[in-house]
Structure formats: C-alpha cells, structure tokens
Amino acid sequence: MVSRKNVSGEAPRERIISVARKLFGAKGFHATTTNELATESSVSIGQVYRLFTSKDDIVLAIVAENSRRRVEQMHAIFDAVERKECSIFEAIKAIAGISLMRDDGELSFEILAEACRNPSVADRLEMMTAFYREGIRRLAALARPDVPSEELEAYIDVMMACFIGLGHRVAIAPNADTESTSIRTACIMMRALGLPYPG
Known part of the structure; x- marks a missing residue:
C-alpha cells in the first residue's frame, strides 16, 4: 500500500x-x-x-539516517583520493567540515544520552559507529599504507575522537568558523600521521 x-x-x-x-x-x-x-x-x-513501534524506533531511524549519510559522504571523498582527484589533506579537511555541519547538534547529545539509558539505542549507535570507524580505517590506510596494523588502529582511534569531538563542538560553539577549524584540524591530523601538509 x-x-x-x-x-x-x-x-x-x-x-x-x-x-x-x-x-x-x-x-x-x-x-x-x-x-x-x-x-x-x-x-x-x-x-x-x-x-x-516506539519513540526508541524513531531515535534509531534518525541514527541510521545520519550514519548512512555521513558514511556515503566519506566514501565519496575516499573514492576521490583513490582517483588522485583529492589529497589526503583535502580529504581530512572535508571530513572535518562534514563533522562541523550545524545539523542536529543538540540532537546528537540527546541521542548519546538516550544510548546511556537504553541498551537498544546503545547497540544501534555502536553498530553505526562501527560503519563510521570502517570509513576512517579506509582513510587512515590511504594516508599511511606503510604502517603496521597496531599503529594504524592508533591512528584510527585518534581520528575518530577528533571527528566525533568536532561534531559535538558545534553544539557548544555554534558560531565557530568551520573553514578555519577544518584547516587547523587537517594540519594537526597530517602532523599526527607524520605527513607533510600545506603551510
């Protein structure tokens, strides 16, 4: 129907x-x-x-929609890196920019709070975060294909913390200059990865 x-x-x-x-x-x-x-x-x-079936299901639908959209955006950026249309620096800057988008800032905190109270929301959020982590793994592997897996995991942890933290920064400082923040973030991440960066 x-x-x-x-x-x-x-x-x-x-x-x-x-x-x-x-x-x-x-x-x-x-x-x-x-x-x-x-x-x-x-x-x-x-x-x-x-x-x-419940308000929980609506929260889960929002989480799924947000995750799907972010992962699609990330993979489009990584595809561009693989085609040599985009540098690692530009990719990191673009993902930082996506993380800083002013969409659902307050809602992300509400979803995180609900995940602390509700195991089904926590499980779904963890599953969606795993997809996001796999995307970040792809970027880290593109940036540093030469490093052993343990070191790669450390890079992934740092990048995840940074990108997720940037998403929450928007709710705390909604008037932040996203362009400057994206550039500074990309420079710091490139330095952490041991790669050259502009400027």
Whole structure:
C-alpha cells in the first residue's frame, strides 16, 4: 500500500523523522510526547505507531539516517583520493567540515544520552559507529599504507575522537568558523600521521 504524502511531498515516515529531529533536539527525547510528534507531523497517533513501534524506533531511524549519510559522504571523498582527484589533506579537511555541519547538534547529545539509558539505542549507535570507524580505517590506510596494523588502529582511534569531538563542538560553539577549524584540524591530523601538509 502506498502511503499518502502531504503537500510538501514527504511521506508520513519522513515527516515524523523530520519533526522528531526538531522536537527531540529542542525539548529532549523524554519531554517530547507521541501526541506532539503526531500533531506536528500531521498524522494520527495510530499512524505513528504503525510506522514505529516506539519513540526508541524513531531515535534509531534518525541514527541510521545520519550514519548512512555521513558514511556515503566519506566514501565519496575516499573514492576521490583513490582517483588522485583529492589529497589526503583535502580529504581530512572535508571530513572535518562534514563533522562541523550545524545539523542536529543538540540532537546528537540527546541521542548519546538516550544510548546511556537504553541498551537498544546503545547497540544501534555502536553498530553505526562501527560503519563510521570502517570509513576512517579506509582513510587512515590511504594516508599511511606503510604502517603496521597496531599503529594504524592508533591512528584510527585518534581520528575518530577528533571527528566525533568536532561534531559535538558545534553544539557548544555554534558560531565557530568551520573553514578555519577544518584547516587547523587537517594540519594537526597530517602532523599526527607524520605527513607533510600545506603551510
């Protein structure tokens, strides 16, 4: 059965996720009621529960969507590196820029908090983080194909901490200069990797 769409062209599932992003980020997961989600999404409460078994499922859908989008962006950058269309420095700068995007800053903290309380959210978040880590592994291997696996793992840990930390920095300092921060981050990471960098 094809779901009816509203005038904006979004299907009910996408509307609910979009509204949940806004409400969970602004009010918090527990303070947002299913009734509010339904009203703001222009669907019935029954429709919310037909599409999602619980609010947890909506959080998991947001996590999955965010992870899929980030991993796709990262792999497009790595493909460009492999085709020699992009340097390692430019790739790191681009990923830092993606990490600094001002989308869902408050929501990321809310999702992390919910992962501490809810094992199913924690498991899904861990699984999504594993996909992200594999992307970072690809970048580290492109940057330093010469290093042993233990050292490569150390590079991956540092890069993961940096990129994830940049994502949270946006919520704390929303007016940060993302271009300058991306450049500085790329320079520091290149230095940590033992690679030359511009400037």
